[in-house]
Amino acid sequence: MENLKEETQSEEIQYYNEAEKKEITKRYRRILKSAKEFLKEGDTKIIRKALAISMEAHKEMRRKSGEPYIYHPLEVALICVEEIGLGxxxxxxxxxxxxxxxxxxxLKEINADFGPKVTQIIDGLTKIAENFEQTQSAQAENFRKMLLTLSQDVRVILIKLADRLHNMRTLGSMARNSQLKIAHETIYIYAPLAHRLGLYQIKSELEDLYLKTTEPEIxxxxxxxxxxxxxxRKRLIDSFMRPISKRLRAAGLDFYIKGRPKHIYSIWKKLTKQNVAFENIYDLFAIRIILKGVSPNEKEKEKASCWQAYSIVTDEYKPNPDRLKDWISTPRANGYESLHTTVMSNSGVWVEVQIRSERMDEIAEKGYAAHWKYKGADTSLDKPLDMWLNQVRDTLAAKDNSAIEFLEDFQSNLFNEEVFVFTPKGDLKVLRKGATVLDFAFDIHTEIGRKCTAGKVNSHLVPISQVLQNGDQVEILTTKNQKPSEDWLRFVVTSKAKARxxxxxxxxxxGYVTDGKEIITKKLKHLGLESSLEVFNxxxxxFNKKDYNELFYFFGKGYILPDEIKKFKQEKDAILNRQKKIVIDEKAFKDAKAFEKEIKKVKGNDTLLIGDDMQQIDFTLxxxxxxxxxDDxxxxxxxxxxxxxxxxxxxxxxxxLSNYGNRVIKARWASQIEKSYLVTINLAGIDRVGMIQDISKVISSELHINMRGLSVETYDGIFEGKIKVYVFDTVxxxxxxxxxxxxxxxxxxxxxxxxEIN
Known part of the structure; x- marks a missing residue:
């Protein structure tokens, strides 16, 4: 086993004590051991060189926990090997x-030492070093830059996901507002991205760590x-699987079982979405039947074995016909393959059963990275993900979009299910669920989309706004005189169609944009206002517009009249008058860090105390x-x-927090608050005589809480209600x-x- 003896003896490594050097060597060896099957001659020497350079570069850096910074890249490398399967x-x-x-x-030095491929990936992982105005988002710009490299090499995102996973695992030592920024950025972009790339283990852990950070008590x-x-749960699994296992063995199938409880974040989402108690969630866990001994080269035999196992399960237990999902015949866009069914157990509990081969399970766990392992066995494995990466390239091609607009379009497509449709020649197209005939037209070609006037779905004439269903065969009808309309943006759902x-x-x-800018400039001058970037913003x-061009267009088109600017000036003057009493003008600062320094001058700490009359800084809830x-x-x-x-x-x-983390300010409640706040509570239960009286009694008579409103609807013996009450705090x-x-x-x-107060 290679070690770092020659490096650790160098003068540069004096920044690490003996215990830290031993720990570095231990982690380095674990990486090499885990990567053993991937390593070719000379690889170990390159890896050792990379570690030596990283150790030297980061020698004076420590993490918030006090540990040497080099532990972080070592852990990221280990996640890449052990949990993603990279080389x-x-x-x-x-x-x-x-x-x-x-x-x-x-980057020039990296290129000299490690070549263009490593340089390209490192460049994709390096944040843009520019300073951004308050209205721009550094996070969105950096993410777009990273995706530009992703379209050439997907390893950029896989390494970034490993980096984000380790950061989330070690958030505990960071300041609270930094924790929130990183956690929300993770749930907004990185968890959905892991899902899209098929990295379900990483996606689930990122979601759980988000909840652990933002709502630790929950x-x-x-x-x-x-x-x-x-x-x-273990007793239920054992009892449930006993008869199935017996029949699977009798059928000559080699298999093993994985019992997987739902991860904490998904349980929490279900609790909040369905308004149910923990005890009332029936599918808290799923059972996976993993079939062994089937060669990846024998695709038909692999599928047949899965369906044979499905038949055995559904012969033994009654299935829910609405819960069958066949991801084997038509894999998901990220390559995921599996059979899912939900059956009723003998104990009266619904149990989700997932059936897949070992190859399918590895792809389900490690996603895109696992495809490389099986690429030689079946080149079609890369097709679904290649189609998605092509969609990413198409989205990136819309260079005029703002980074925020791009990020919102991209994020909205990450977690959505797909719809599978066919061209007249029988070619499969995978689109976002909810896609229309017009989305399909733009997916084929921009010119087809531009000229699209109608469609034929399964030989029936339909409008371009027709939503497509799985299995539809679609033909596009075009005319030369067709022109795109703003109304089209109302019903298309794919990023490609929206961008085009x-x-x-x-x-x-x-022309309308130019006219609009001129109209606004003249009106501002007439009102005595400066035509500055700040005023335009x-x-x-x-007027709630995404960017300046949209603002100018609405004025140029006449959708917004120039006199509306007069109302803007009146409101602006009113706000300025109200804020004259404020000691600190928070708008003078481009980001929260500068603002927090000013808070510190006034208050002695850099945290905004909500409800502290001495704070001298205006805020609203x-x-x-x-x-x-x-509340946190x-x-x-x-x-x-x-x-x-x-x-x-x-x-x-x-x-x-994902788009504008630089404008987040640390805040907490002042302890001396004695003020009531309006809260809405949703109620549900069995309708009976005296229910409303009992609710009112608890609120007014027992707890002496002021109630602003109570609304109740009943149907078929069930009631749902909403009460608005004034409380002092979460306790x-x-x-x-x-x-x-x-x-x-x-x-x-x-x-x-x-x-919901209006």
């Missing part, structure tokens, strides 16, 4: 992934309940999530409305919700995600 090139890139960004080493509660039911339509519209709208936000004392919150520096306080679980938190709210839960017939009591 020596990726190990080298993982070890070097931060050196260009964080040290004096240049995570701890679900984790505890899962652990306490572990023994009963926007490009076509921009070509025809350039305030107008963009005021966001209406989208209605935070109350006790953050401050957000807006362009026109000062500071807004949001809950971590706010519906808008992911987008704000006060918990007492109320616990009391309401004890009412006879009450099934669920849940705080609404967003307040």
């Amino acid at each position: 020596p090139t990726s190990i080298v890139c993982a070890l070097l992934h931060d050196v260009v960004e964080d040290t004096d080493i240049t 995570y701890k509660d679900i984790s505890s309940k899962l652990n306490s039911s572990k023994a009963s 339509i926007k490009d076509l519209l921009k070509e025809g709208n350039k 305030q107008l963009r936000a005021y 966001a209406r989208c999530c209605n935070p109350i004392p006790g 919150v953050f401050g957000f520096l807006t362009i026109n409305e000062g500071i807004k306080i949001h809950r971590n679980l706010c519906p808008n938190a992911q987008q704000l 006060h709210l918990d007492v109320l919700m616990n009391k309401l839960s004890e009412i006879d017939g009450m099934n669920s009591v849940l705080r609404a995600n967003a307040d």
Whole structure:
């Protein structure tokens, strides 16, 4: 086994003590051991060289935990090998992934030592070093840059996912606002991206770590309940599998079983989405039957074995006909193959059963990386993912889009299911679920989409807005005189169609954009306002437009009249008058770090205290999530409305923290608050005489809580209600919700995600 003796004896390594040098060597050896099957002659020497350079480059750097920084690239490299299945090139890139960004080493030096392929990947992993204006998003720009390299080499994203996974595993030592930024960026982009690339293990862990970071109490509660039911789950699995195992062996099938409980994040999503208690979730776990001994070269035999196992399972237990998913005949766009069915066990519990071969299971666990292993056996394996990567390239081709617009389009396509449709010649096309005839036309070619006037679906004439279903055969009808319409953007769903339509519209709208800018400039001058970038940006936000071109276009087209700017000026003046009392003008600062320094000057610390009358800084509570004392919150520096306080679980938190993390401010509740806050609570249960009276009694008589409103709807013996009450903090709210839960017939009591006050 290779070691680092020659490097550790050099003068540069004096920055690491003996214990740290031993730990570095231990981790390095583990990487080589895990990568043994991938290594060819000379690979170990290159990897050792990469580690030596990284150790030297990072020698003076420590992580927040106090550990040497070099532990991080070592762990990223280990994740690449053990959990994703990547080889020596990726190990080298993982070890070097931060050196260009964080040290004096240049890409030119990397190229000289390791060649163009490693240089290209490192460049894709290196953040853009430019300074961004307040209205721009560094995160979005960096992500777009990374994807530009992804379209050439997918290892860029795989290494970035390994990097993000290790960062999420070690978030505990970071400041709270940094934790929130990283966690929300992870759930917004990186977890969906892992899902799209088929890395289900990594996707699940990223989601769980997000919940553990943002809502530690919820995570701890679900984790505890899962652990306490572990023994009963094992008994259920054993009992369930006993007759199936016997019949599988009798049929000559070689197999093993994996019992997989649902991960904590997915349970939490189900709890909040379905408004049910933990005990009422019936499919808390799935059983996987993994078939062994089937060669990847024998695709038909592999499929037949899976269907044979399915037949045995459904002969033994009654299946739910609505829950069969055949991902073997038509794999998902990320290459995922498996048979899924849900059957009723003898104990009266629904059990999800997944049936797949060992090859399919490895692809399900390791996604795109596993395809390389089987590429020689079946070149068709890469087709679904190649189709998706082509879609990424198409999205990137729309260069006029802002980075934020690109990121939103890209993110919206990551988690969606697919629809499988056919051309008139029988070629398969995989589109996002909800895709229309027009989406299909643009998927074939931009010119076909531009001229599309109607379609034929299964030989029937349909409009271009017709939503396609699995198995549809689609023919596009075109005319030369057809022109794209803004209305098209209302019903297309694929990134490619949206981008192409926007490009076509921009070509025809350039004159309106120029006219609009001129109209706005003249009106601003008339009102005595400066035609500056800041004022244009305030107008963009005021009229809720994505970018300047859209703003100018709406004025040029006459959709917004010049006199509307007068209203903008009146509101702007009113806001300025209200904020004269503020000691710090938060709009003067481009990001939260500069602003926090000013808070520190006034208050003695860099955290905004909500409810502290001495703070001397204006803020408002966001209406989208209605935070109350006790909620985990953050401050957000807006362009026109000062500071807004949001809950971590706010519906808008992911987008704000992912796109504009540089405008996030640390915030917490002041301890001396004695003020009531409006909260909405959703109720559901069995309808009976006196239910509303019992609810009112708990609220008004027992707890003396002021109630703003109560609305109840009943149907077929069930009621659903919504109450709006004033509470002091989350402790006060918990007492109320616990009391309401004890009412006879009450099934669920849940705080609404967003307040609905108008």
